[in-house]
Amino acid sequence: MFSKSCEYGLRAVIFIAEQSTLQTKVGLKTIASAINSPEAFTAKILQILTRNNIVTSIKGPYGGFMIEEYRLKEITLSEIVQILDGDKIYTGCGLGLKQCDDKSPCPLHFKFIEIRNNLKKMLEENTLHDILFTDTEKNVFWLKT
Amino acid sequence: MFSKSCEYGLRAVIFIAEQSTLQTKVGLKTIASAINSPEAFTAKILQILTRNNIVTSIKGPYGGFMIEEYRLKEITLSEIVQILDGDKIYTGCGLGLKQCDDKSPCPLHFKFIEIRNNLKKMLEENTLHDILFTDTEKNVFWLKT
DNA sequence: CTAATAAAGGATAAAAAGATCCTTTTATAT
DNA sequence: ATATAAAAGGATCTTTTTATCCTTTATTAG
Ligand code: FES
Ligand code: FES
Numbered sequence: 274m275f276s277k278s279c280e281y282g283l284r285a286v287i288f289i290a291e292q293s294t295l296q297t298k299v300g301l302k303t304i305a306s307a308i309n310s311p312e313a314f315t316a317k318i319l320q321i322l323t324r325n326n327i328v329t330s331i332k333g334p335y336g337g338f339m340i341e342e343y344r345l346k347e348i349t350l351s352e353i354v355q356i357l358d359g360d361k362i363y364t365g366c367g368l369g370l371k372q373c374d375d376k377s378p379c380p381l382h383f384k385f386i387e388i389r390n391n392l393k394k395m396l397e398e399n400t401l402h403d404i405l406f407t408d409t410e411k412n413v414f415w416l417k418t
Numbered sequence: 419m420f421s422k423s424c425e426y427g428l429r430a431v432i433f434i435a436e437q438s439t440l441q442t443k444v445g446l447k448t449i450a451s452a453i454n455s456p457e458a459f460t461a462k463i464l465q466i467l468t469r470n471n472i473v474t475s476i477k478g479p480y481g482g483f484m485i486e487e488y489r490l491k492e493i494t495l496s497e498i499v500q501i502l503d504g505d506k507i508y509t510g511c512g513l514g515l516k517q518c519d520d521k522s523p524c525p526l527h528f529k530f531i532e533i534r535n536n537l538k539k540m541l542e543e544n545t546l547h548d549i550l551f552t553d554t555e556k557n558v559f560w561l562k563t
Numbered sequence: 564c565t566a567a568t569a570a571a572g573g574a575t576a577a578a579a580a581g582a583t584c585c586t587t588t589t590a591t592a593t
Numbered sequence: 594a595t596a597t598a599a600a601a602g603g604a605t606c607t608t609t610t611t612a613t614c615c616t617t618t619a620t621t622a623g
Contacts, residue, residue: 274419274507274534277581280514287513287525300599314582320601333590334598350526362419368432369425380432380549381495388537389419395529404525422611445569459612465571478620479568 279357282318284308286353289328290340290401298337318357325356340401350404351396363393424502427463429453431498434473435485435546443482463502470501485546495549496541508538 275283288307292299301319305312319338323330327348328338340348354362366373367385375382420428433452437444446464450457464483468475472493473483485493499507511518512530520527 274510274512275514277514280512283526284513302599311582313584316600317582317602323600330600331590332588332598332600335591336589336599338600365419367419367425368429369420369422381428384540384544388533388540391536392533395533399529447569456612458614461570462572462612468570475570476620477568477570477618480621481569481619483570 275354275362276358278314278318279354281308281310281315282322282357283350283353284310285315285319286322286327286340286348286401287404289338290345290405293340293342293345294405298331298335298339300337304338321356322353325352327353327356345402345405346400348401349397350399350401351393354396363389420499420507421503423459423463424499426453426455426460427467427502428495428498429455430460430464431467431472431485431493431546432549434483435490435550438485438487438490439550443476443480443484445482449483466501467498470497472498472501490547490550491545493546494542495544495546496538499541508534 285304285308288304289299299307301312301316304310304319305315308315319328319330322328323338328340330336330338364373366379367381367389368379370379373379373382373386379385430449430453433449434444444452446457446461449455449464450460453460464473464475467473468483473485475481475483509518511524512526512534513524515524518524518527518531524530
């Protein structure tokens with residue numbers, strides 16, 4: 274569904290968000306080890322997310338990554354996916370045709386866009402805050418993998 | 419959503435199916451040009467689909483690819499996707515974690531599997547026959563891209 | 564039987580995605 | 594000021610995906 278970059282990115286952001294609610298800034302090593310991702314590659318992804326104002330980075334000793342409290346209710350999963358994977362997933366044809374619209378639908382079009390739009394809706398409707406506080410178990414259990 | 423192989427594969431199969439309902443066998447060149455895909459690459463994909471009994475191939479002069487009439491109501495989109503892209507799309511975690519089940523859900527799990535299951539359901543419910551004869555316009559208009 | 568045609572399959576190449584390494588910049592504590 | 598810690602960024606490498614080329618195998622018409 275998502276690229277590896279996007280998967281790591283989402284995991285990293287959720288982890289940083291989690292720690293930010295605890296007023297804790299986290300460094301690259303901590304993040305990579307927590308979400309089980311390659312360190313240098315994760316660094317690249319965090320650079321992109323920093324440039325796009327999803328996370329805030331602080332250089333130097335005692336530096337690290339964090340997300341401002343007020344941003345947690347603004348940032349949606351959709352934005353993160355959009356930044357890392359582009360919007361092919363939101364607008365692209367299921368069969369890979371260049372055009373995808375109701376005027377020139379491929380044989381899968383109407384069935385496919387229903388799924389695609391549900392995905393889009395789900396990602397747009399969920400902010401980081403939602404993800405953190407709708408987690409049924411309310412823990413960091415998922416980090417174990 | 420799907421890999422390029424899978425996109426070409428689905429397009430090829432739908433095209434062959436369409437032609438098969440007209441009792442027409444089609445060759446590689448015709449297929450690749452109709453669905454706008456690279457010829458040699460399409461050949462590889464058709465080999466896989468032949469090995470997996472989705473399409474029937476006939477070698478030699480007057481040869482080509484076809485799908486038996488009775489198979490049109492048996493073959494689902496799901497099978498084709500499964501053959502070409504595996505089942506990561508049906509069972510994989512949205513965040514790329516190794517395990518995905520209700521017992522150790524990631525923060526996206528319950529929202530994600532809903533989408534994933536809808537996609538799976540849609541692909542499983544639609545046979546080639548369905549795709550060909552539910553096409554609102556009932557033409558090959560979509561081939562133009 | 565032979566020539567021609569078309570798919571199968573092996574080998575290779577190109578492009579993209581995933582991943583690593585090393586140097587530079589910025590900030591902090593002492 | 595200096596040493597140190599951490600992110601930023603450039604260069605490079607690896608793996609996977611996408612794509613091409615060429616040889617082999619099977620089939621058919623004449
Ligand atoms: S045209 Fe193919 S999904 Fe819209
Ligand atoms: S565990 Fe992540 S989607 Fe199921």
